[in-house]
Amino acid sequence: MITQPAIQGADAELISASWSQPEAFAELFDRYSAMLYRYVSKRLGPEPAEDLVGETFLVAFSRRKSYDLGYPDARPWLFGILTKLMARHHRTEAARYRALRRAPIDLDVESPADRVAAGATARAAGPALAGALAALPAKDRDVLLLIAWGDLTYEEAAQALDIPIGTVRSRLNRGRRKVRAALGDTNPMLRGQE
Amino acid sequence: MDDDLRTLRDFGDSLGHEPPATLVRQRERMLRARPRRRGFGWTMTALVAVVTAAVVAVPTLLISSWETVPPPVGQRPADVRGALNVLLVGTDSQAGSPRFAQGARTDTMIMLHLPADRKKVTAINIPRDSWVRIPRCGSEPARTGMINSAFDRGGLSCAVKTVETLTDVRIDHMIEVDFAGFKQVVDALGGVEVTLAQPVDDPKSKLRLPAGKSLLNGEQALGYMRLRYYGDGSDIQRIKRQQKLIQAMAKKAKRTLGDPAELRAFMAVAAKSVKTDEALDMESMIELVSSLEGASVTFRTVPWQPRPDNPRTIQWKQPEADRLFATLR
Numbered sequence A: 001m002i003t004q005p006a007i008q009g010a011d012a013e014l015i016s017a018s019w020s021q022p023e024a025f026a027e028l029f030d031r032y033s034a035m036l037y038r039y040v041s042k043r044l045g046p047e048p049a050e051d052l053v054g055e056t057f058l059v060a061f062s063r064r065k066s067y068d069l070g071y072p073d074a075r076p077w078l079f080g081i082l083t084k085l086m087a088r089h090h091r092t093e094a095a096r097y098r099a100l101r102r103a104p105i106d107l108d109v110e111s112p113a114d115r116v117a118a119g120a121t122a123r124a125a126g127p128a129l130a131g132a133l134a135a136l137p138a139k140d141r142d143v144l145l146l147i148a149w150g151d152l153t154y155e156e157a158a159q160a161l162d163i164p165i166g167t168v169r170s171r172l173n174r175g176r177r178k179v180r181a182a183l184g185d186t187n188p189m190l191r192g193q194e
Numbered sequence B: 001m002d003d004d005l006r007t008l009r010d011f012g013d014s015l016g017h018e019p020p021a022t023l024v025r026q027r028e029r030m031l032r033a034r035p036r037r038r039g040f041g042w043t044m045t046a047l048v049a050v051v052t053a054a055v056v057a058v059p060t061l062l063i064s065s066w067e068t069v070p071p072p073v074g075q076r077p078a079d080v081r082g083a084l085n086v087l088l089v090g091t092d093s094q095a096g097s098p099r100f101a102q103g104a105r106t107d108t109m110i111m112l113h114l115p116a117d118r119k120k121v122t123a124i125n126i127p128r129d130s131w132v133r134i135p136r137c138g139s140e141p142a143r144t145g146m147i148n149s150a151f152d153r154g155g156l157s158c159a160v161k162t163v164e165t166l167t168d169v170r171i172d173h174m175i176e177v178d179f180a181g182f183k184q185v186v187d188a189l190g191g192v193e194v195t196l197a198q199p200v201d202d203p204k205s206k207l208r209l210p211a212g213k214s215l216l217n218g219e220q221a222l223g224y225m226r227l228r229y230y231g232d233g234s235d236i237q238r239i240k241r242q243q244k245l246i247q248a249m250a251k252k253a254k255r256t257l258g259d260p261a262e263l264r265a266f267m268a269v270a271a272k273s274v275k276t277d278e279a280l281d282m283e284s285m286i287e288l289v290s291s292l293e294g295a296s297v298t299f300r301t302v303p304w305q306p307r308p309d310n311p312r313t314i315q316w317k318q319p320e321a322d323r324l325f326a327t328l329r
Helices: A011-020 A022-044 A049-062 A075-102 A113-135 A138-148 A154-161 A165-186 B003-015 B021-033 B036-060 B147-167 B180-188 B218-226 B235-256 B260-273 B282-294 B320-326
Strands: B067-069 B084-091 B106-114 B120-125 B131-134 B143-146 B173-178 B192-196 B200-202 B207-209 B212-216 B274-277 B296-301 B304-306 B314-316
Touching: A011 A022, A022 A049, A022 A075, A022 B003, A022 B021, A049 A075, A049 B021, A075 A113, A075 A138, A075 A154, A113 A138, A113 A165, A113 B003, A138 A154, A138 A165, A138 B003, A154 A165, A165 B003, B021 B304, B084 B147, B106 B147, B131 B147, B131 B314, B143 B147, B147 B173, B180 B218, B192 B235, B207 B218, B212 B218, B218 B235
Parallel strands: B067 B274, B084 B173, B120 B296
Antiparallel strands: B084 B106, B106 B120, B131 B143, B173 B274, B192 B212, B200 B207, B304 B314
């Protein structure tokens, strides 16, 4: 009983419960802090990730009463807050990708097998992808990575960034074109594919 | 997912890190930052409101359905003459509420300390997820667990015994109030009347009221209790509104006494939502409620920190917690 979440059901129910029972909000942290941490660590590395996740939840908590309960899933809302907070780090992020373009990815020997496997496929394409990401405008990168690394749908990305879905599509297409171009340079199998 | 996105995702996975154990500190940071008094204040007011309404009605009718609980047995902390310590346990039996999916019922535990002069009341919030040593209660052996499980499994007297063991403060009385009962108490009273200077339109509680006099039903009264963004939006104003609501409830309860049929209906509801110990007679109850209304109440929370091995639960911070309770002994 103790290790199970005290609250089940949609995030919206949880947030609405937290309006009168603030501690209910802690459950939202338990649900999503690890996911947000992984996302930040992909874009900025592990150093600023902990603090950014903490700040995201501080902001979310203070705004919990303006959450639109019509959205059962709180992930887009949290990613939206996080994206705004990460905007301060865009330069660090670009510098990180530029460094990754030059150096091979430092693979952790103790990584779980699936991560090593993923690393192996990504290793070849890594420098090229890092170069493409470094060159992307911040807004296009936000959309591309919310979808590729944050696992959001187009609709959820639109909700997170508070932009029309058409804008999500056009930014995503721009980003993907550059990614494909970069991959095409290293992997002829992908060339010419739409 | 298309190849380019999949390759990009794999690239991301190779860059990502698993969260360290220290991420828990951010959870604590969030919980610390929250204004604790808001929710607590409401809880407190609801408790006081229900107790008040019940107390006003009870003296004329000594009802047998009023449930009482025997005090815990065995050695107990010393009774400090003149001071009065009361353990309030708020429960919520709302069925279907996501918070009670697993049958947990204890919502709030508050220790009220009334010093001999009754001038400054201290209300200490005991976090319900405190990880503590629970003494033997009846057939339940001593164990370590969450403090609310003492109540959920062993009842009110086990909760009292646990709190007494932990704090070494003698608990004179215990009161259990079912929050779902607040609405029912108001409805049983036939509603409660408030006079508003300006209309209310609160999308959050879906409460809409015109300026002037309104008769609130249970649901509306609950919304009104929780109403925050109204008037100047200050906490002080909100507390004043709540006190007025309590007074209106007390007034209504007094008037209801005149009608035996309504009184019976009301008492049936009130008896269901309030449980006390055997020794808490009407005199002490009335004294308790009037001192809560008149005195200045200081709200405290037992100093706590997340447990290192299970951050879902918390442990009392020592020696701070002991120091707090020492002031009550």
